[in-house]
Amino acid sequence: xxxxxxxxxxxxxxxxxxxxxPKVLPAANDRMRFVIDLARQNIRxxxxxxxxxxxxxxxxxxxxxxxxxxxxxxxxxxxxxxxAIALAQKRxxxxxxxxxxxxxxxxxxxxxxxxxxFGAIPWSGLSRVVCGAxxxxxxxxxxxxxxxxxxxxxxxxxxxxxxxxxxLRQENVSVLEEYLRLGGRIYNGGSHRDNT
Amino acid sequence: xxxxxxxxxxxxxxxxxxxxxPKVLPAANDRMRFVIDLARQNIRxxxxxxxxxxxxxxxxxxxxxxxxxxxxxxxxxxxxxxxAIALAQKRxxxxxxxxxxxxxxxxxxxxxxxxxxFGAIPWSGLSRVVCGAxxxxxxxxxxxxxxxxxxxxxxxxxxxxxxxxxxLRQENVSVLEEYLRLGGRIYNGGSHRDNT
Numbered sequence: 290x291x292x293x294x295x296x297x298x299x300x301x302x303x304x305x306x307x308x309x310x311p312k313v314l315p316a317a318n319d320r321m322r323f324v325i326d327l328a329r330q331n332i333r334x335x336x337x338x339x340x341x342x343x344x345x346x347x348x349x350x351x352x353x354x355x356x357x358x359x360x361x362x363x364x365x366x367x368x369x370x371x372x373a374i375a376l377a378q379k380r381x382x383x384x385x386x387x388x389x390x391x392x393x394x395x396x397x398x399x400x401x402x403x404x405x406x407f408g409a410i411p412w413s414g415l416s417r418v419v420c421g422a423x424x425x426x427x428x429x430x431x432x433x434x435x436x437x438x439x440x441x442x443x444x445x446x447x448x449x450x451x452x453x454x455x456x457l458r459q460e461n462v463s464v465l466e467e468y469l470r471l472g473g474r475i476y477n478g479g480s481h482r483d484n485t
Numbered sequence: 486x487x488x489x490x491x492x493x494x495x496x497x498x499x500x501x502x503x504x505x506x507p508k509v510l511p512a513a514n515d516r517m518r519f520v521i522d523l524a525r526q527n528i529r530x531x532x533x534x535x536x537x538x539x540x541x542x543x544x545x546x547x548x549x550x551x552x553x554x555x556x557x558x559x560x561x562x563x564x565x566x567x568x569a570i571a572l573a574q575k576r577x578x579x580x581x582x583x584x585x586x587x588x589x590x591x592x593x594x595x596x597x598x599x600x601x602x603f604g605a606i607p608w609s610g611l612s613r614v615v616c617g618a619x620x621x622x623x624x625x626x627x628x629x630x631x632x633x634x635x636x637x638x639x640x641x642x643x644x645x646x647x648x649x650x651x652x653l654r655q656e657n658v659s660v661l662e663e664y665l666r667l668g669g670r671i672y673n674g675g676s677h678r679d680n681t
Contacts, residue, residue: 293495293550295571303489354489364571365580365608366562375491375560384561385672404604411631412561412601412673435607436640444632476581477608 339468353377386414404435421461582610600631617657
């Protein structure tokens with residue numbers, strides 16, 4: 290592989306996980322449960338942090354999953370939301386998921402986006418962001434959410450991107466807590482600290 | 486390539502460009518000139534927008550270049566700064582460029598970072614960000630910088646990341662202007678508009 294090439298892959302278990310999951314999830318809570326299961330598998334199989342995301346079209350068809358692969362890929366930008374956005378754009382073959390406003394897609398994420406993922410959303414062509422755990426839940430187990438606008442949800446709404454919060458929040462918090470119990474690493478920008 | 490894999494490459498001309506460039510640029514202005522040349526090549530060869538970046542170590546060794554490959558890769562997250570961060574981490578084989586604070590690296594960018602790239606910087610392990618054009622220059626030709634903290638530079642500084650602005654600002658603005666003259670596309674999140 291050339292020095293000027295980037296190549297990333299999700300861990301092998303994701304393919305099997307997807308093969309066993311429904312392809313269409315019309316109910317919002319089912320879409321979030323799918324994301325929670327993905328995050329839980331990621332921590333139990335020790336392939337990453339307690340974060341997952343997925344992009345669905347308006348009828349609830351899964352377009353792309355995402356899990357945090359920062360450590361396994363040695364790449365700090367590969368948060369779950371970023372992976373889901375990039376995989377969805379690859380599948381749809383366009384960098385604007387909405388195709389110039391012709392279609393609406395939602396990002397379902399286990400936790401409210403960090404500063405980077407928040408900033409990536411307006412460029413992606415997503416129409417809606419559905420969040421599980423609150424940013425204070427994520428900070429509560431030691432992760433940093435970065436320097437975010439205090440009114441980040443309003444900033445997205447003002448750009449026509451709907452924000453829905455607290456969907457199955459407690460179930461998402463339970464994944465964060467399980468990660469702590471399993472001794473998962475809490476890594477933040479420029480520093481590492483083991484949760485031991 | 487699997488549906489769960491991502492693969493991106495810089496355009497072919499970058500390899501030749503790098504082969505002809507010095508490997509070490511001890512002077513700050515020379516590092517910015519390198520980035521300006523990269524941005525100019527990108528627009529003249531029609532391989533992307535008027536944005537480039539590069540990461541250097543403390544002695545001025547080039548670690549990784551970056552150019553905006555959003556359109557050619559169909560991936561909205563691949564701004565020049567993100568590409569440079571990911572390529573640097575690949576080369577250094579770690580997701581924390583600073584290696585736990587043991588080394589200092591700077592990101593030199595043709596323009597002040599958008600909301601996403603700003604949010605990516607604290608996760609990268611970079612110690613310094615050196616900017617050419619101001620965000621108002623970028624907005625001036627029609628690009629959107631996203632919902633940014635008004636005091637974004639102070640927010641980075643408070644995390645120990647130095648921000649240096651206005652390095653060869655006018656030369657960077659001249660690349661933005663050339664892009665407009667060449668009829669380059671001004672694309673923003675979820676919408677497209679041709680500069681014609």
